[in-house]
Amino acid sequence: MTEFDYIFLAVLGASGILGFMRGFLKEAFSLVAYIAAGYAAAAWGPHALPWFSRMVDNIYISIALSYAVVFIAVLLIIGLINKTLSSVISQIGLGSADSILGLFFGLVRGLIIVLVVVILLGYTDMPQAPWWQNAKFSGVVIEIVHYLKTFVPSDMVKYLPY
Template sequence: MSWVDLVIVTGCFASAAFGAMRGFAKETLSLVTWIVAIWVAWNFSWVVTWFLGEWAAAPELKVWTGRTIIFVVVLVAGGIAGQLVGSLIRHSGLSGTDRVLGSIFGLGRGAIILGLAVLVLEMAGLDQDPWWREARLSPYGDRIADGIRHYAAVGGLYLQEQELI
C-alpha cells in the first residue's frame, strides 16, 4: 500500500467518522441546505436588490450583494433547523441508527471528494505520474471521476434545456 492509498483511506475514514458524529439527518439537512441556498440565492436575488435601492450604483454589485445576503440567511436557517433535528433525534432513541447512516453518508462524501481530487489531478496533468498510477486505489478514483464527469455533463444539458444557465 502506497502513501497515496493511505491518504485516500484516511480521508474516507475521517469523513465517515465526521458523518457518524453529526448523524445522517444533520448531514443530509446540511447538504440540502447548501443546495437550496445556492438555488434560492441565484433565482431570487432580485427580491433583495429591490430593497437595496440606490445603495450601490453598479447593478452587478446589487445582484451579488442580494445573492450573498440570501445565501447566508438560508444557511443560518438551515443550521438552526439542523440543531433542532439533531436534538429531536437525540431524544427519540434513534441516535444509534442516525450515526450509522451518517457514517455511510460520510463514506460516500469521501468517495466524491476522491473523485473531485482525481479531476483536479487530471487538469494539472498529474494523473499519469507513477505515484498515482501505482496506487492500488487509483482505478476506483478514476471510475468515480468518470461518474462525476458524466453526471455533470447530463446536469449541464438539463440546465440548458431549462434555460437556467
C-alpha cells in the same frame, strides 16, 4: 501504498468520522440546506438587488451581496431548524442507527470529494506521476470515473479526462 492512497484514505476516513459524529439526519439535512440556499439565492437574489444597489455604488458588489445575503439567511434559518430537529432526534433515541447511517453518508461524501478532485487533476500531468500510477486505489477511483461517465451526456464526455 503511495501518497495518493494515504490522501484517499484520509479524506474517506475524515468524512466518515464526521458523518458518524453528526449522524445521518443532520448530514442529510445539511445537504438539503445548501441545495435550498443555492436555489433561494438564484431565485431571490435578483429581487434583493435593488435594495443593495441603493446602499452600494458598485454594481458587482451589489450583485454579490444580494446573492450572498439570501444564501446565508436561508442557510441560517435551515440551520436553526436542523439544530431543533437534531435535539428531537436525540430525545427519540435514534442515536446509534443515525450515527451508523451517518457513517455511510460520510463515506459516500468522501468518495464524491475524491472523485471530483481526481477528475479535476485528470486535466493535469499528475496522473502520470509514479505516486499516482503505483497507488493501490487510483485504478479503482478511475474505474468509478469511467462508470460515472456513462451517465454524462455524450456531447460532454469528450471534455472529461480518462
